Amino acid sequence: MAIDLILNGKAVALDAPPAGRLIDALRDHAGLTSVKEGCGEGECGSCTVLVDGEPVCSCLTLAGQVAGAKVETVEGLARGPDRPLVDAVVEAAGVQCGYCTPGVILAAKALLDAHETPTRNDIKTALSGNLCRCTGYHRLIDAVDKAATARRRLAGDAG
């Protein structure tokens, strides 16, 4: 049975087992390989995707649970208001091995969508579920801070 959802802005019928994990449905049935499996137990955040704007661990979510929902992965962020966020993480050398990066970017997007002017503490809290073994977090926090400024500028230019 297909699972109907909005995936990265497009209505799709995902041909994946509803009782299987969302991470497998996205990687194996939708080809969205940015979604990474680390611990498989809800601890590392590398499998983070957004479901109706909220970060969730796709390793702990059943594919059938997202029927009718809006699901976002990093593949959907290349254009529009989220581009500065992706660019800021890359420019801040926030990507080293890159394994945590898609999950970090999505957790940051959820924060920036909810808070136009987050404090560094807000950013730290928002990223606290995403483990990174490489960067020491400061670069990631700097990048999200910079992206928040770039987003405000973009919104100002458009308004």
Ligand code: FES
């Ligand atoms: S793989 Fe899902 S939280 Fe680690």
Ligand code: FES
């Ligand atoms: S860049 Fe390697 S785990 Fe974060």
